[in-house]
Amino acid sequence: MKIMPNRMDRGFYLYQQEFEDKALEVLRSGWYVLGKEVEAFEQEFAAYTGGGYCVGLASGLDALWIAFRLLGIGAGDEVIVQGNTYIASVMGVTINGATPVFVEPDAYYNMDSARIEAKITERTRAILVTHLYGQASHMDEIMRIAGKYRLKVVEDCAQSHGACYQGQMTGTFGDVGCFSFYPSKNLGAFGDGGAVVVKEESLAREFRIFRNYGSEKRYHNKVVGANSRLDELQAGLLRVRLSHLEELTKEKEKIANRYLREIRNPDVILPEVREKATSVWHQFVIRCENRAGLIDYLNAREIGTIIHYPIPPHLSEAYRYLGHKDGDFPITEQYANEVLSIPMYNGMTDEEQQIVIDAINQWRA
Numbered sequence: 001m002k003i004m005p006n007r008m009d010r011g012f013y014l015y016q017q018e019f020e021d022k023a024l025e026v027l028r029s030g031w032y033v034l035g036k037e038v039e040a041f042e043q044e045f046a047a048y049t050g051g052g053y054c055v056g057l058a059s060g061l062d063a064l065w066i067a068f069r070l071l072g073i074g075a076g077d078e079v080i081v082q083g084n085t086y087i088a089s090v091m092g093v094t095i096n097g098a099t100p101v102f103v104e105p106d107a108y109y110n111m112d113s114a115r116i117e118a119k120i121t122e123r124t125r126a127i128l129v130t131h132l133y134g135q136a137s138h139m140d141e142i143m144r145i146a147g148k149y150r151l152k153v154v155e156d157c158a159q160s161h162g163a164c165y166q167g168q169m170t171g172t173f174g175d176v177g178c179f180s181f182y183p184s185k186n187l188g189a190f191g192d193g194g195a196v197v198v199k200e201e202s203l204a205r206e207f208r209i210f211r212n213y214g215s216e217k218r219y220h221n222k223v224v225g226a227n228s229r230l231d232e233l234q235a236g237l238l239r240v241r242l243s244h245l246e247e248l249t250k251e252k253e254k255i256a257n258r259y260l261r262e263i264r265n266p267d268v269i270l271p272e273v274r275e276k277a278t279s280v281w282h283q284f285v286i287r288c289e290n291r292a293g294l295i296d297y298l299n300a301r302e303i304g305t306i307i308h309y310p311i312p313p314h315l316s317e318a319y320r321y322l323g324h325k326d327g328d329f330p331i332t333e334q335y336a337n338e339v340l341s342i343p344m345y346n347g348m349t350d351e352e353q354q355i356v357i358d359a360i361n362q363w364r365a
């Protein structure tokens with residue numbers, strides 16, 4: 001049996017009738033951009049997170065760069081960001097002309113809060129924290145440091161819908177929580193989508209204006225904005241998925257817990273969950289020194305895997321201008337060389353998971 005790293009079709013068939021009914025409803029409504037589905041989704045998602053206001057946008061990357069734009073962070077400013085994040089986090093900073101200052105990750109693949117203070121300079125304006133692979137970061141410590149140095153905090157929650165630290169949902173700690181609804185995310189649309197969650201109504205309003213060419217009233221443009229709108233079809237479909245998100249997260253948790261119990265291989269390092277934090281298991285990421293060997297072995301058994309991410313942003317061609325070199329961030333680089341995401345998706349069968357577990361347990365480095 002062939003096992004793919006992800007199966008987005010399964011997530012559709014779980015609620016096929018509801019998705020199809022909603023899609024037809026929107027198609028037949030004659031209203032496709034910024035309407036009642038977007039408004040309803042924004043209210044429901046804000047309520048779900050426990051944050052104040054949600055504004056739907058076109059993508060997770062838009063949520064990030066517009067957040068820094070509206071916080072007034074740009075050329076000459078520095079933003080602290082973890083070295084092992086997805087490169088879109090860093091682009092959210094650099095699109096505005098600000099400089100990313102990388103920090104090594106901790107044992108949970110999130111920003112190592114103990115290494116932040118050493119990176120703060122008089123130019124530092126913000127901390128961008130990514131709750132990578134679905135696990136909440138060390139938020140009490142990060143918020144303490146941000147408060148001490150009066151820094152803004154932006155949360156990249158593209159992988160952490162529903163993950164909590166001390167019972168509080170990611171995306172509600174900092175100034176802006178940035179979400180992606182790319183189809184493979186835990187709360188995935190059927191195309192691109194994104195959103196921000198903010199505490200203050202005035203900031204939510206700035207996002208609403210910015211996403212629509214800088215206008216609140218048609219043809220009255222207050223600022224130079226963007227076209228970054230969540231569309232009605234995606235918003236409607238996201239409302240369907242959101243209504244089931246709790247059970248979808250529980251299912252992922254069950255799959256993750258079985259992997260944690262049943263994978264037994266001295267050459268494979270399993271993920272751990274931080275005290276006071278929860279993970280929504282966007283990915284199940286293992287680590288091993290002979291990763292290429294494991295990938296080949298699993299491929300031979302028709303088991304697919306993905307590396308999140310093989311090239312850390314500081315070594316990517318896009319960021320050559322920052323002047324970093326191999327060896328600058330040894331932990332980040334070690335993770336990039338050793339991490340491997342194994343198959344994990346809603347609708348994964350017990351039998352499929354058994355095949356993955358048996359294969360990994362039988363592998364010898």
Ligand SMILES: *Cc1c(COP(=O)(O)O)cnc(C)c1O
Pocket residue numbers: 059060061062085086088089130156158159179180181182192193194
């Ligand atoms: C997916 C992702 C993004 C970008 O989201 P898009 O909707 O694809 O633009 C940003 N940061 C992280 C950590 C992501 O996983």
